[in-house]
Amino acid sequence: MRIPRLASVFLSVAGLLAYLMYVKQHYARPAAAQYRPPGYTLLRGPAGDPGPATDEPAKWHFRYGVMIDAGSTGTRIHVFKFLHRLNEVPKLAHETFKAIKPGLSAYADDPDQCTAGLLQLFEVAKASIPAAFWSRTPLVLKATAGLRLLPGEKATQLLNKVRAVFSESPFLSSSDAVSIMDGTDEGISAWITVNFLTGGLGAADSPTVGMLDLGGGSTQITFNPQDEKTIQTSPIDFISSIQMFNTSYTLYSHSYLGLGLLSARLAVLGGVEGQDAPAGSVELVSPCLAPEQSCPWQHGEVVYTVRGQKEGEPIYDACRTKVEKVLYRRVQPAPETRDLDFYAFSFYYDLAVDLQLIEAEKGGTVKVSDYSNAAKRVCERPSDQSPFLCLDLTYVSVLLQELGFPPDKELKLARTIGEVETSWPLGAVFHYMEANRR
Known part of the structure; x- marks a missing residue:
């Protein structure tokens, strides 16, 4: 009877030792290898997308986002590839961009015609993103001023058609993925973009920069106030909080x-935004053109004949x-502008390039007074090649002063920062992802 008892003791001890060895090996595994944030993919992802070299590859994650900017003059797709690490500001690894014309609002009377252009843009996204990521990559379309200016019923029908096309795509498309972007959200998204690219995001004490955008249908101003008085005295709908x-x-x-x-140009010329196209052209007379000048101009669906006023x-x-x-x-x-x-972006940039105040590729710095001084020169010597330059420069100089910018204020103009476009889509993707993670 002694031998079986000894064998039993031996087996019990051996089992205990085996269990202890298992526990030791299990808990010795790196913590990062056990953690998988939802919606993320580890660096060692699908073949053909290995990611950057790193000493700690398990902490890096790829993610993609697709934003379609349905602007007033064209429809543009941005395909972003991000590199994430837990509790850090993500890095932008790559951007693919393509633009098509006309803008989505051009299909207001025949929404079915927008399908071909959207499918063309989907192909750009599919070629830029590994197939294994398609079903978890958010696909978002934000329409801006072009659709905001459409009659409500036309805009709704057009967006419903876009949603139907989106539902057939292989990408992740939620119920709020197609919408008309609120103008304030457009400004906030552009602010996120420029401060991400300049390194101002991610810490409460990091200095940030303000943002001015001048599009065709709307203009935005956004900044992070440094004076509590600005928050307390500004109109309540001018103040927003974001995470x-x-x-x-x-x-x-x-x-x-x-x-x-472009909308302001029409107003200065005396036209009415959103009017139905009449038979033939509409004549407008403006003091911003020389008396002998006359030229055609199309805005929306209306063709105008614009001529100068008498001496x-x-x-x-x-x-x-x-x-x-x-x-x-x-x-x-606005306070704190000094x-x-x-x-400053968009038409602020384009006009400065036209005047050779900055280089087209590199950007640069201008003063507010540069626009007004240029307006005086151009208006004195009107050009048939740029008949609206006098009007546009005068408008920009007055607008900046009305916004509170003194004549000697310097503005930084950049089309890209670090080879990334400074427009709102990058910030909108970040904003959308943040909102849908909570």
Whole structure:
């Protein structure tokens, strides 16, 4: 009877030792190898997408996002590839971009016609993203001023058609993936983009920069106030709070619909936004053109014939007076514009390039007074090659001053930062992902 008892003791001890060895090996595994954040993919992902070299590959994750910008003049797709690491600001590994024309709003009377263009853009996304990621890559379309200016029923029918096309795509498309972007959200998204690219996001004490955007149909101003008085005294709908990369930001942000450069040009010329196309052209007379000038201009579906006014006061003075009437009480002066650094985009940039104030590829810095000084020069010597340059420069110079920018204020102009476009889609992707993670 002694031998079986000894064998039993031996087996018990051996079993205990085996269990202890298993526990030791199990808990010795790296913590990162056991953690899988939802919706993320480990660096060692699908073949052909190995990611960057790192000493700790299990902590890096790839993610993709697709944003379609349905603007007033065209439809543009941005395919972003991000590199994430837990509790850190993500890195942008790559961006694919393609633009098509016309803008989505051109199909307001025949929504089915938008399908071909959207499918063309989907092919760009499919070629840029490994198939294994398609079903978990968010596909989002945000329409801006072009659709905001459409009659409600037309905009709804058009967006419903876009949603139907989205539902057939292989990408992740939630119920809120197709929408008309609120103007303030457009400004906030552009602010996120430029501050991500300049390194201002991710810590409460990191300095941020302000953002000015001048599109065709609307214009935005957004900045992070440094003075508590700004938050307390500004209109309540000018103040927004966002959470981005584990940091809270309070922003002064407002969008002025109808004060984008092309909509404002129409207003200064005396036209009416959104009117139905009449038979033949509509004639407009403007003090911002020389008396002998006459030219066609199409805005929306209407073709205008624009000609100069009869001789009178100097063109610049007459044009400035007209612009000031259009902007009267429509713009709120913003505080802190003298003290904060501001980046300016879109038509601010394009006009500076036309005037050779900055290089087209590199960008640069201009003063607010550069626009007004250029307006005076151009208005004195009108050009048939750029008949609206006098009007546009006068409008921009008055708009900036109405927003509170002094003449000697310097603005940084950049089309790209680190080879990435400075427009709102990158920030909108971040904003969308943050909102849908909570």
